[in-house]
Amino acid sequence: MKTRLCSATKEVIIGDELPTVLIGERINPTGKKRMTAALEAGDLEVVRKEALAQVEAGADILDVNVATAMIDEVVMLPKVVQAVMDTVDVPLCLDSSKPEALEAALKVYKGKPLINSVTGQKDSLRRVLPLIKEYKAAVIGMTVDDEGIPNDVERRVAIAHKIVERAEKLGIAREDVIIDCVTMTVGADARSALVTIESIRRIREELGVNITLGASNVSFGLPNRDLINSAFLAIAIAAGLNCPVINVVKMRPTVLAADLVLARDKNAMRYIKAQRQGR
Amino acid sequence: MKTRLCSATKEVIIGDELPTVLIGERINPTGKKRMTAALEAGDLEVVRKEALAQVEAGADILDVNVATAMIDEVVMLPKVVQAVMDTVDVPLCLDSSKPEALEAALKVYKGKPLINSVTGQKDSLRRVLPLIKEYKAAVIGMTVDDEGIPNDVERRVAIAHKIVERAEKLGIAREDVIIDCVTMTVGADARSALVTIESIRRIREELGVNITLGASNVSFGLPNRDLINSAFLAIAIAAGLNCPVINVVKMRPTVLAADLVLARDKNAMRYIKAQRQGR
Numbered sequence: 345m346k347t348r349l350c351s352a353t354k355e356v357i358i359g360d361e362l363p364t365v366l367i368g369e370r371i372n373p374t375g376k377k378r379m380t381a382a383l384e385a386g387d388l389e390v391v392r393k394e395a396l397a398q399v400e401a402g403a404d405i406l407d408v409n410v411a412t413a414m415i416d417e418v419v420m421l422p423k424v425v426q427a428v429m430d431t432v433d434v435p436l437c438l439d440s441s442k443p444e445a446l447e448a449a450l451k452v453y454k455g456k457p458l459i460n461s462v463t464g465q466k467d468s469l470r471r472v473l474p475l476i477k478e479y480k481a482a483v484i485g486m487t488v489d490d491e492g493i494p495n496d497v498e499r500r501v502a503i504a505h506k507i508v509e510r511a512e513k514l515g516i517a518r519e520d521v522i523i524d525c526v527t528m529t530v531g532a533d534a535r536s537a538l539v540t541i542e543s544i545r546r547i548r549e550e551l552g553v554n555i556t557l558g559a560s561n562v563s564f565g566l567p568n569r570d571l572i573n574s575a576f577l578a579i580a581i582a583a584g585l586n587c588p589v590i591n592v593v594k595m596r597p598t599v600l601a602a603d604l605v606l607a608r609d610k611n612a613m614r615y616i617k618a619q620r621q622g623r
Numbered sequence: 624m625k626t627r628l629c630s631a632t633k634e635v636i637i638g639d640e641l642p643t644v645l646i647g648e649r650i651n652p653t654g655k656k657r658m659t660a661a662l663e664a665g666d667l668e669v670v671r672k673e674a675l676a677q678v679e680a681g682a683d684i685l686d687v688n689v690a691t692a693m694i695d696e697v698v699m700l701p702k703v704v705q706a707v708m709d710t711v712d713v714p715l716c717l718d719s720s721k722p723e724a725l726e727a728a729l730k731v732y733k734g735k736p737l738i739n740s741v742t743g744q745k746d747s748l749r750r751v752l753p754l755i756k757e758y759k760a761a762v763i764g765m766t767v768d769d770e771g772i773p774n775d776v777e778r779r780v781a782i783a784h785k786i787v788e789r790a791e792k793l794g795i796a797r798e799d800v801i802i803d804c805v806t807m808t809v810g811a812d813a814r815s816a817l818v819t820i821e822s823i824r825r826i827r828e829e830l831g832v833n834i835t836l837g838a839s840n841v842s843f844g845l846p847n848r849d850l851i852n853s854a855f856l857a858i859a860i861a862a863g864l865n866c867p868v869i870n871v872v873k874m875r876p877t878v879l880a881a882d883l884v885l886a887r888d889k890n891a892m893r894y895i896k897a898q899r900q901g902r
Contacts, residue, residue: 350796387853486802530883530884530886530891531891534883534886534888534889534890534891535886537884537885537886538884538885538886540814541861541884562884566891566894566895567895567898567899568876568898571876571877571880571884572880572884572894574853574854574857575853575857575880575881575883575884576854576857576880576884577884578854578855578857578858579857579860579861579881579884581858582820582858582862583861593706597847597850598850598853599856601850601851601854601855601861602850602851602854602858603856604809604854605809605816605817605820605841605851605854605858606816606817606858607809607814607816607817609813610813612810612813612815612845614807615851615876616845616846619846619847620846
C-alpha cells in the first residue's frame, strides 16, 4: 500500500519494501525554550534554521507543531507552515490537536500534506476526517480513544480498524490513513514497547496500512536515551514501522542500518553514501 | 525451553523471556595477529587476559576457539580450555570443526559445556552428536549441510529440523540443541540478513529451541560495522535470538537496550545498573 504526499514541487512515497521515510520531529516547541520564546515573539528564524538543518540531515518530511500555552495555533500554525514552505521543499506534516488550526494550515499548504492527527475519540473522528476528505490530505490515526491509550494489543488494533473504517466510509482511501500505535516509556511500564511492536505487526497484517510512530517516548526518564531509541527503532521497523517521527540528525544512521539489514537498500548504496557524507 | 550450561561453580540458563545470554567471541585467533602468535608459541597469557576482560565486560559464557594453520587443535584446545577455566568461572563454549579436538576438550572440561558445532552435514552429525550424548553436553547446530549454506528460509528450517530429530533419536534432549541460522554479509547479498531473521522466527515457532548467531558477519566489508551489527542484533533478538556470540565490550549495550524494549528487564534494573557502571 502506497501513501503519496507532496509539496509544491516534491513527492514522497511511503510503502511496503520501500526505504523508510523519515519525518523530522524538531519543529515543535515542547521542551525547547529558545524555539518557544521565538515563536511567542513571532520570530520565525529559529524555525527556518531548524527546517534547513533537518532537511540537510536527510529528513524526507517535516512535522510542524507550534503548540504552547501562549500561542494561538489558528493564527500561528499557518504562518509557520508558510515559513517552512518558503525555506525547504519537502512535504509537511501539519501537527495540532485543534481542528481549526489544522484547517487554517490546510488552507495555505501547497501540495498534499499529512495531518497529525485524528484519534479514535468521537469528537476527533467527527471533526478531523471531513477536513482530510475536503482538502485531499492524508492523515495519521492514533490508537487512542475516549478511554485513553489502551495497554493491550487487541484494543489498539480495534481502534485502528475503527479509524480506517470511518475514513473509508467518508470516501478517504485506505492508503491515506497511516496508523500511529503510540508508545509510552518502558521506564513506567516494562511491556509498553512490546505492546506497541505487536500492535504494529497485527495492524500491518490485518489492514495493510503504513505505520508511523514517535519513537523517542519509549526512553523517557531513562539514561542514555539514544541507545534505547535506536534498539526500539530497529525492532519497530522490522515489525512494520515505515515512516517514524524522529530526530533525524541522531536517528538516521540507525534507520539506514535497519533498512540495509531488511534488504531495502540495494547494493548498500544509500548506507555507504550516508557513511561517506558522515551522516 | 531452557538450556542449562555450567562451569564447575556457575550455572547459566538460556530460555524464553529470560534476559539474553552473551557468549563472548574473542578467544579466537582468526584475524588477531597477537593472539595467533602467542598461541603458536604456547603462551596462554593473552588468552587469560582476554577471558578476564570479557567476563568483566559482562560475558555470560566464553567461546574458545584455537584454529590456526599452524596449531594442532587436539593438543591446544584442551590446554586453552584449562587455562580459561583456571582464570574465570563462567561456562564455556568449546569451538572447533574437528571432532577429535572437541573430544579432547570435553575430557578436561568441568561442568556442562556448549559445543560449537554440529552441522547438517552427514559426517558432522555422525561424529559430533555421539560426543554430545556421551559427555552430557549441549550443542550448537548450524543450518549448513553438504550443499553449503542455503540462501532460502525453507532449507535452513529443514536442516534445523533434521539436526534436532537426529539428536533426539540419540537421546539428546531438544533443549540441549541450540540452532545457529548463520548470516553472510549483506554487502554481498542484500537478502542475507532477512533470510536469517525469518529463519530464526520460523525455527523458534516450529521447534521451540533456543537460538544463537555470530551476528558480526552481517557487516563484513562495509563501513561502520558496529552500526549495522547493532541494528541487526536488536532485530534478531526480537525475532528469537537469545544467546548471540558477540564482541561483548562493543555489543552488550545494544543487547541490554533490546532486552529492555522487549520487557525482559524488570524495572529497567539491569539496563540502569550497566549505564551506571559505564558498560
